[in-house]
Amino acid sequence: MSKTSLQPPRGTRDFYPDDYRQREWLFGHFRRVAHRFAFEEVDAPMVEHAELFTRKAGEEIVDQLYHFELHDRHLALRPEMTPSIARMVIARAGGLRMPLRWFTITQNWRYERMTRGRKREHFQWNMDIWGEPGVAAEAELVGALFEALDALGLARGDARLRVNSRALLEESLRRSVLRQRPEVFEPLCVVIDKIDKIGAEAVVELLVDPTGPVRLESAQARDVVDMLRITSLDDAARHLPDDSPALADLRRFFELLEAYDVRDRVVFDASVVRGLAYYTGIVFEAFDSAGTLRSICGGGRYDRLAQTLGARPIPAVGFGFGDMVIAELLSDKGLLPDLPRVVDDVLFPFGEAERPSAIRLARRLRERDHRVEIVLGNAKLKRVMADADRLGAARIWLLGPDEVSRGVAKVRDLASGEESEETL
RNA sequence: GUGGGCGUAGCUCAGUUGGUUAGAGCACCGGAUUGUGGUUCCGGGGGUCGGGGGUUCAAAUCCCCUCGUCCACCCCA
Numbered sequence: 001m002s003k004t005s006l007q008p009p010r011g012t013r014d015f016y017p018d019d020y021r022q023r024e025w026l027f028g029h030f031r032r033v034a035h036r037f038a039f040e041e042v043d044a045p046m047v048e049h050a051e052l053f054t055r056k057a058g059e060e061i062v063d064q065l066y067h068f069e070l071h072d073r074h075l076a077l078r079p080e081m082t083p084s085i086a087r088m089v090i091a092r093a094g095g096l097r098m099p100l101r102w103f104t105i106t107q108n109w110r111y112e113r114m115t116r117g118r119k120r121e122h123f124q125w126n127m128d129i130w131g132e133p134g135v136a137a138e139a140e141l142v143g144a145l146f147e148a149l150d151a152l153g154l155a156r157g158d159a160r161l162r163v164n165s166r167a168l169l170e171e172s173l174r175r176s177v178l179r180q181r182p183e184v185f186e187p188l189c190v191v192i193d194k195i196d197k198i199g200a201e202a203v204v205e206l207l208v209d210p211t212g213p214v215r216l217e218s219a220q221a222r223d224v225v226d227m228l229r230i231t232s233l234d235d236a237a238r239h240l241p242d243d244s245p246a247l248a249d250l251r252r253f254f255e256l257l258e259a260y261d262v263r264d265r266v267v268f269d270a271s272v273v274r275g276l277a278y279y280t281g282i283v284f285e286a287f288d289s290a291g292t293l294r295s296i297c298g299g300g301r302y303d304r305l306a307q308t309l310g311a312r313p314i315p316a317v318g319f320g321f322g323d324m325v326i327a328e329l330l331s332d333k334g335l336l337p338d339l340p341r342v343v344d345d346v347l348f349p350f351g352e353a354e355r356p357s358a359i360r361l362a363r364r365l366r367e368r369d370h371r372v373e374i375v376l377g378n379a380k381l382k383r384v385m386a387d388a389d390r391l392g393a394a395r396i397w398l399l400g401p402d403e404v405s406r407g408v409a410k411v412r413d414l415a416s417g418e419e420s421e422e423t424l
Numbered sequence: 425g426u427g428g429g430c431g432u433a434g435c436u437c438a439g440u441u442g443g444u445u446a447g448a449g450c451a452c453c454g455g456a457u458u459g460u461g462g463u464u465c466c467g468g469g470g471g472u473c474g475g476g477g478g479u480u481c482a483a484a485u486c487c488c489c490u491c492g493u494c495c496a497c498c499c500c501a
Contacts, residue, residue: 007492064500080501112500113425114493122501194500275501285501298501322501350459385461400459412460419460 011112011120021339023123026152026323027105030125033148034103037140039127042102044084046109050076052083055277055308064110066120077109081126082278082302082318083309089130090311098131098314117294117325127299128318135249137317138282138301139256145286145297145319146262152326153335159296160265163253163284164272166300167246169227170280172239177220186277187213192228193275200225230270246281253282278302281317288329296329297321344370346388348381350400357404357424361397389414397422 008014015023034041050067053076067076078084081104089096104126111120127144129137142161149159170178170185178185191206191214207214207221216224230236233250240247250268257263266284274283281301288296299319306314330336345365349358355374362372373393375384381398388396398410408421 010492108501110501113498115499116495118501124501295501320501325501381459382461387461389461396460398459402459410460414461417461 009120011114013119013121017341018339021341022327022336023323025337025339026327027123027125029148029151030103030105030321033144033151034125034127036147037101037127037144039101039103039144042085042088042104043106044078044081044088044104046078046107047075048078048084048087050074052076052087052309053079064112066109066111078106079110080108080276080320081106081124082128082276082305082320085126085128085130085318086305086309086316089314089316090306090309093306093311093314096131099137100130101128102130103127117322117328119324123323125297125321125323126318127321128316130314130316132317133303133315135253135282136256137315138253138284139260141299141317141319142257142262142266142284143260145321146260146265148321149286149296152330154329154333156265157289158329158333159286159288160267161262161284161286162267162269162272163250163282164268164270165246165250165282166273166279167281168236168240168244168250168270169224169273171244171246172227173224177216177224184214188216188224189273189279190275190277192224192271193273195225195228195271200228228271228273231268233268236268236270250282274298274300276302278305278308280304284319292332293328294325296325340392342371343373343388343391343393344395345372346384346391346393346396347372347374348379348384348396348398349375350381350398351378354399354401354404357409358397358399361399361409361424399424 013019031041050065051074053065054062065076065079067074069075085102085104089100089102105123106126107121107123109121112118114120125148127141129141146161150156166189169189173185173188174182177188188207191212192203194206195203204218204221204225206212207216207224208218209215227236227239230239233247233254236250237244237247254263254266254268257266272283272285273279274285279300280303283298283300285295285298287293297319299317301315301317303313303315305316306312327336345362347358347362349355358374362374365372373391379387385396393414396412396414398412400410403409403421404424407424409424410419411422412419
């Protein structure tokens with residue numbers, strides 16, 4: 001019989017106590033910020049019906065599903081949280097007070113090639129607002145994500161947000177390319193998301209490819225690519241009518257960011273479209289200023305997702321913030337803390353005769369929320385002291401035959417060395 | 425998917441052109457006589473050198489395959 005492999009499957013991680021403390025430190029910041037913004041935490045199953053995720057716009061994420069069939073059901077591990085949130089919202093849409101603010105911290109799965117900052121499972125903090133069509137929702141989310149970056153200890157200039165609006169693109173294309181075939185907008189976005197990676201020429205090729213999903217004419221494709229180079233709102237305005245709602249939304253969005261005091265950390269960039277098909281309006285992604293890592297987080301407005309899933313339209317906006325890239329960035333900057341184990345009290349019964357007294361004392365301390373470790377086996381005092389020291393325990397309680405017979409225990413403060421007696 | 429680096433004790437690594445029973449530091453366990461501490465000193469356990477095959481009198485060392493991991497490219501939340 002072959003030996004069972006002790007390694008976790010490729011692209012997955014074990015969390016030993018040190019790692020887990022670091023992970024909880026990060027999640028704790030996510031959670032505190034979410035609570036400060038009055039978001040409620042929710043969760044959904046890690047396994048969903050595969051069809052919840054299998055959209056047909058050519059997204060890479062669909063090809064990377066961990067999926068399997070079981071008893072004629074096609075199931076998949078969630079690659080992202082948004083569809084599950086959408087499912088939950090839609091299922092109770094009639095009874096939910098909108099706009100609602102929900103957040104999740106979940107493990108997501110994608111079967112993909114690993115690189116720095118990307119494994120096959122990762123945790124993601126999601127913040128979503130459902131039922132609010134205005135850009136106040138986007139601004140609130142961006143405010144929250146910058147608060148998180150600040151809380152984690154990053155300096156103001158360490159990370160920036162790039163913002164665009166798919167609605168801007170859609171409006172300007174509606175008069176030309178999209179007039180006859182509005183359905184190509186989603187695959188078009190998926191293609192132009194690749195521009196940073198494969199270059200403008202390759203994107204044009206994909207857009208005109210007669211066997212592809214978009215099939216633009218050459219001149220149209222070049223117009224689209226040219227628009228992506230725009231880096232100021234005023235330049236973008238020249239492609240649009242004065243009464244463009246998308247442009248007004250973006251301008252208002254930037255105004256609101258001033259009130260959040262983050263306007264200087266956000267730039268307009270027409271090439272940001274995001275790789276997911278369901279975005280419809282403002283999209284954004286945060287990246288480290290040095291530009292050495294992948295995007296830290298990203299999100300945007302996805303007003304048509306509910307319809308796509310067969311429900312009545314509900315406007316929605318959200319972002320996902322992964323645990324891996326931010327950990328790389330914090331680690332590079334020396335901001336990832338080494339967190340020690342925390343134990344308040346170590347209780348040492350010298351022998352089995354004293355153990356019941358130690359147990360009763362432990363119960364009292366635990367009721368007061370102390371973290372209490374009872375020495376479980378036979379040990380020498382010297383050894384127990386050294387262990388308590390290394391644990392970082394605050395106090396050690398010595399319950400010897402002498403003390404217990406007098407109904408007391410000796411308490412030693414390990415930092416000061418002071419000893420006193422406490423009644424048991 | 426392509427190219428490269430790495431894989432030796434729990435961890436970080438050393439191991440000279442192939443040559444006895446494979447090493448160090450840290451960690452772990454025990455001891456330095458009586459019921460008191462991260463130091464010190466002494467001792468100990470632990471490795472089929474990632475796995476498989478080959479060359480050789482002899483392989484951690486050379487060759488092939490394979491798995492894992494890291495980096496770059498490629499690709500993408």
